[in-house]
Amino acid sequence: MNMDKYLDVINACRFCFMCRHLATLAAVTGKEADTARGHALIADRIRMDKTELANADYIRTIYQADLSGSCRKHCVSSYDEIGLKLALRQDFVEAGLAPAAVSALAKEFTDVQFKVSGNGDMLYYPHPCIEAHQPEIAQAFLSVVPNVKVIDGGDCGKVLKLLGFAKESQAVAARFQAAVKASGCKTVVVSNPAAYDFLKSDGAMDGITVLHSSEVLLNSNLGSAAKLGKLTFINSDFLRNYQECNAPMDLLAKLGCEVERFGTNGEDSYACGEGSMPGIRLFPELTRKMVAHVADMAKRFKVETIVTPSPFVKHALTTYAPELKVLAIEEVAAAVKL
Amino acid sequence: MLPQRESYSYEMIRSELTWVVGDDHVQTDCSEKLAHSIDYYWVPEVWHDRGLKPQVPTFVVHPASAEEVSKILQIANTYKIPVTPWGGGSGSQGGALPMYGGISLDTKRLNKVLEIDPVSMTVTAETGIIMQQLEWEVEKAGYSTMHYPASIGCATLGGFIAHRGTGVLSTKYGKIEDMIMSMEVVTPTGEIIKTLPVPRHASGPDLTQMFCGSEGTLGVVTKATMKIHPIPAARKFHAFLFEDMHGAMVAGAKLMTSRLQPCVIRLYDNAETAKLIKRVLGIERNGSYLVFGFDGEEAIVDLQMKKAVEICKETAIEDLGTDMGQAWWDHRYKFFYPPYMFQLPQAFGTLDTVATFANIENVYWGMKNAVKEQFPQATFIGHFSHWYDWGCMLYARFIIDNPPQDAAEAIALYNRIWDVAIRAAIKNGGVINEHHGVGLKLGRIMKDLYGPAFNVLEGIKKTLDPNNIMNPGKMGFQGV
Numbered sequence: 001m002n003m004d005k006y007l008d009v010i011n012a013c014r015f016c017f018m019c020r021h022l023a024t025l026a027a028v029t030g031k032e033a034d035t036a037r038g039h040a041l042i043a044d045r046i047r048m049d050k051t052e053l054a055n056a057d058y059i060r061t062i063y064q065a066d067l068s069g070s071c072r073k074h075c076v077s078s079y080d081e082i083g084l085k086l087a088l089r090q091d092f093v094e095a096g097l098a099p100a101a102v103s104a105l106a107k108e109f110t111d112v113q114f115k116v117s118g119n120g121d122m123l124y125y126p127h128p129c130i131e132a133h134q135p136e137i138a139q140a141f142l143s144v145v146p147n148v149k150v151i152d153g154g155d156c157g158k159v160l161k162l163l164g165f166a167k168e169s170q171a172v173a174a175r176f177q178a179a180v181k182a183s184g185c186k187t188v189v190v191s192n193p194a195a196y197d198f199l200k201s202d203g204a205m206d207g208i209t210v211l212h213s214s215e216v217l218l219n220s221n222l223g224s225a226a227k228l229g230k231l232t233f234i235n236s237d238f239l240r241n242y243q244e245c246n247a248p249m250d251l252l253a254k255l256g257c258e259v260e261r262f263g264t265n266g267e268d269s270y271a272c273g274e275g276s277m278p279g280i281r282l283f284p285e286l287t288r289k290m291v292a293h294v295a296d297m298a299k300r301f302k303v304e305t306i307v308t309p310s311p312f313v314k315h316a317l318t319t320y321a322p323e324l325k326v327l328a329i330e331e332v333a334a335a336v337k338l
Numbered sequence: 339m340l341p342q343r344e345s346y347s348y349e350m351i352r353s354e355l356t357w358v359v360g361d362d363h364v365q366t367d368c369s370e371k372l373a374h375s376i377d378y379y380w381v382p383e384v385w386h387d388r389g390l391k392p393q394v395p396t397f398v399v400h401p402a403s404a405e406e407v408s409k410i411l412q413i414a415n416t417y418k419i420p421v422t423p424w425g426g427g428s429g430s431q432g433g434a435l436p437m438y439g440g441i442s443l444d445t446k447r448l449n450k451v452l453e454i455d456p457v458s459m460t461v462t463a464e465t466g467i468i469m470q471q472l473e474w475e476v477e478k479a480g481y482s483t484m485h486y487p488a489s490i491g492c493a494t495l496g497g498f499i500a501h502r503g504t505g506v507l508s509t510k511y512g513k514i515e516d517m518i519m520s521m522e523v524v525t526p527t528g529e530i531i532k533t534l535p536v537p538r539h540a541s542g543p544d545l546t547q548m549f550c551g552s553e554g555t556l557g558v559v560t561k562a563t564m565k566i567h568p569i570p571a572a573r574k575f576h577a578f579l580f581e582d583m584h585g586a587m588v589a590g591a592k593l594m595t596s597r598l599q600p601c602v603i604r605l606y607d608n609a610e611t612a613k614l615i616k617r618v619l620g621i622e623r624n625g626s627y628l629v630f631g632f633d634g635e636e637a638i639v640d641l642q643m644k645k646a647v648e649i650c651k652e653t654a655i656e657d658l659g660t661d662m663g664q665a666w667w668d669h670r671y672k673f674f675y676p677p678y679m680f681q682l683p684q685a686f687g688t689l690d691t692v693a694t695f696a697n698i699e700n701v702y703w704g705m706k707n708a709v710k711e712q713f714p715q716a717t718f719i720g721h722f723s724h725w726y727d728w729g730c731m732l733y734a735r736f737i738i739d740n741p742p743q744d745a746a747e748a749i750a751l752y753n754r755i756w757d758v759a760i761r762a763a764i765k766n767g768g769v770i771n772e773h774h775g776v777g778l779k780l781g782r783i784m785k786d787l788y789g790p791a792f793n794v795l796e797g798i799k800k801t802l803d804p805n806n807i808m809n810p811g812k813m814g815f816q817g818v
Binding site for chain 1 (some may be wrong): 361362365367368369370372373374377378383386388398400426427428444446447449466468469470471474475477478489490491492493666671672674675676677678679681682
């Protein structure tokens, strides 16, 4: 089984409580099962009794996991609790036990073809997130960095990977890689941190540099963003916890923004389940709860405008808390381009 | 007789519970019940590890207000089903284990910070809040709770109150019972009561302190008002090495009896210094490692530090300096993460014991010798981590690297070691325990520990909880 590769994680996490405070979903459900410990206990039960792989409660819990990565990042031993959950999802799929809704969603993301348009040395991949059509983000980026080719068509394999469809994910990634290769570009720029993470890990391409849009904007000709007023920053879990990319904060600092970190600390995830993007389709009520938690904090701390490098965060917040004013980091840059 | 899952009585109770908290907040699924079957107590861990069937609650219920807690307890009284409060579930004594099934009352939706009062310097919060989240909220307002236990990330405020928890800065700022001003409690029969708003008064016995340490046997604490403190301008540490634990203890006791006010003192015996200090901090020395710190206004910190250093230099064999003191502070929680913390397949227990300075070394040697003589397969190590004007706490541990594979044999051995060590501690003037609580693990000791005074505790329990629904079988109280 795929989960067997994570025996060290199971043994370490099954009786460990040390990252409970960073369990993003558990913070809003209150459920013990929604913690890294809860997930490791489930994995351990399955390890001891393979018939438990078919336990519908366990399957649902593992698919509901938010995968924010905060626990792994702040564990002093960096146990890969994310890898364990993805391995479990893969085991469910390979055993034909994936829930029908998961399989249906996976099918939607399997039949993807990519096409390249435009001219330039860099290839921009604007695909935003799981379901949202967010043309404003790509428009904002292209208004600052116009001379690029654009590749589009759908998700490059990350969603399938998150759903546990590893083989299908690699097949889509291969199609994406072929399109990139045909474009002749050696640099791919992405706005979606999920794609950024995928293209730097499972979907990495030999000889191709992958950048987040904020890394490119950091070197663009931009003016001061002080006029935008106080901005409150919600980071992407993929950028912060998975890839340790600080470019968005560096960009905001360079723009002279008055920026405050959202929330009470620098360890919690406020990304509303970005790490498990398909969750917004499969378990929208959980995304709604995570958004409500963020919206409540925004109200208590009198947040005016939220800025985020994550299209998913913008989509989730604007869908379930439309009273919040949310800007993508590309939109901030576009507002101050010279 | 508890309702079985496939029975109409089960469905009747489930319906009533969902009417109180909503469908989403009454859990009966395998995932949540499994997670509520194991806390930080070694016995359920080994039970799980050996693949045995877990003892799970019938329902996991997540209330979001004192009123909802009250209604849940009223339902439990009607049907006479046990209720086991569950905060973070990180207690090491089995206090949160649903040993008779029934309702596991998970408090984590009671997680709001209600008020920060900068004039009186207090915070009022619901007690299901994870302590680290409360600390972060208070810090955002410019203060600190100064409650920094290793379990800060996993335990709830209510959990600390329930078992009289403590943090690493307790030597200056006190244990949780010193930090609490007042509380709201839902009694076992469902009344919502408030204790007096200040902790110092002469209006009779102190109900706040009575509920502190009651481990959910006398009701559910739903709100608490706690002291908060300014962020100190300076916090400095210094470490010394002593030839043995006795020399370090003499120095540590002198720091306290000279009435200096360290925020922390921690003394590791030679065995822990060789094992844990080396492993976690990378400091490799033969002897006993002592670290202490002061915080507050910098000039006062420096003055107290100077006096403390002078005291330690009288008998220390090496001045390890400030860096090796600061390293301890920086990594203070690392000791409790895997793989630094003891874990299965090892059997291990923490025999935390408090005693006066006159008795504490006798307690240490009494326990150590008893374990060594009767259980040669066990290693005994310890450190002293919460210091008072009159004594300190011994955080002793026994470790067996290869306990029996059979769960029953392993648990029997584990319990025998506990019994021998605890009775040795009590015989030498120790009190079991200082901050982990009693729970299931130590319940059998309570009558010996208290003597006839335990009848008073039992009388209070019977008066407040006539149907014995609240956490039965814990703290030495009657089971179901």
